[in-house]
Amino acid sequence: MARTEKGLTVKEEAVVAINIDTDIVVARHKSRELAAQLGFSYVDLTLIATAVSELARNIVLYGGAGEIQLSLVENGVNRGIVVVAEDHGRGIADINRALQDGYSSSGSLGLGLPGTRRLMDEFEIVSAPGKGTKVTVKKWKR
Amino acid sequence: MEVPVLKQGDYLIASIQSALSDQDLVQLRDSIVQKVGKLRSRGVIVDVTVLDVMDSFATRTLRDIAHMIRLRGAETVIVGIQPEVAFAMVQLGLSLEGVACALDLEEGLAYLNRKSPKSTKKGA
Numbered sequence: 001m002a003r004t005e006k007g008l009t010v011k012e013e014a015v016v017a018i019n020i021d022t023d024i025v026v027a028r029h030k031s032r033e034l035a036a037q038l039g040f041s042y043v044d045l046t047l048i049a050t051a052v053s054e055l056a057r058n059i060v061l062y063g064g065a066g067e068i069q070l071s072l073v074e075n076g077v078n079r080g081i082v083v084v085a086e087d088h089g090r091g092i093a094d095i096n097r098a099l100q101d102g103y104s105s106s107g108s109l110g111l112g113l114p115g116t117r118r119l120m121d122e123f124e125i126v127s128a129p130g131k132g133t134k135v136t137v138k139k140w141k142r
Numbered sequence: 143m144e145v146p147v148l149k150q151g152d153y154l155i156a157s158i159q160s161a162l163s164d165q166d167l168v169q170l171r172d173s174i175v176q177k178v179g180k181l182r183s184r185g186v187i188v189d190v191t192v193l194d195v196m197d198s199f200a201t202r203t204l205r206d207i208a209h210m211i212r213l214r215g216a217e218t219v220i221v222g223i224q225p226e227v228a229f230a231m232v233q234l235g236l237s238l239e240g241v242a243c244a245l246d247l248e249e250g251l252a253y254l255n256r257k258s259p260k261s262t263k264k265g266a
Contacts, residue, residue, distance in 0.1 A: 115234035
């Protein structure tokens, strides 16, 4: 079932649909379970599950509905987990501002995106008003 | 999954048993704020030992609980934050500033006993 995509061999995949707040719990549980297969440390498992929790909540808060895709990958040298959080909601007009600590358009703490970036090794965001939001984060096993 | 909130003398103990959804956390907040008045509690312990993730929403709700309980004239202490969870919270940029935390239930009770000595009670 392994396939290769952008130089990464995908070993294992799971998709969690995110519509309501209980889906956030399912997503973080699934991410922890999958990442554990790679033998991540307990600290890393907690960081990954926390990042997934923040990304899933952003979907519920701003995207309305979307999904979290989880994949275990290998690039020839390293193994890791890739998390893609995608929604088709209203999108983000000012990405730089959304990545600043303490900025929130919803009255939350405004730590979701900048905090998630600190929890993971790689972070990428694509979004435009009315076009939804796609956040991709990676954590490599040390 | 509702969190049991038990009365133990002058205190309320909310012992979280499993992962909580946002809705569960909000329910816990409302239930504690109500019960502290109904049972005339002087202190509240929220035991989060089983939580393997405390994200921004959980942290904000716990902080809200502590601040609301203070406005109701009682003290709150959060006990049992696991080391990995503490690490993730700090990385995320979360703090529970202004909220009392203790290692475990025993330390939490000791903290409340110091904060509201029994001698202030009638007849003691």
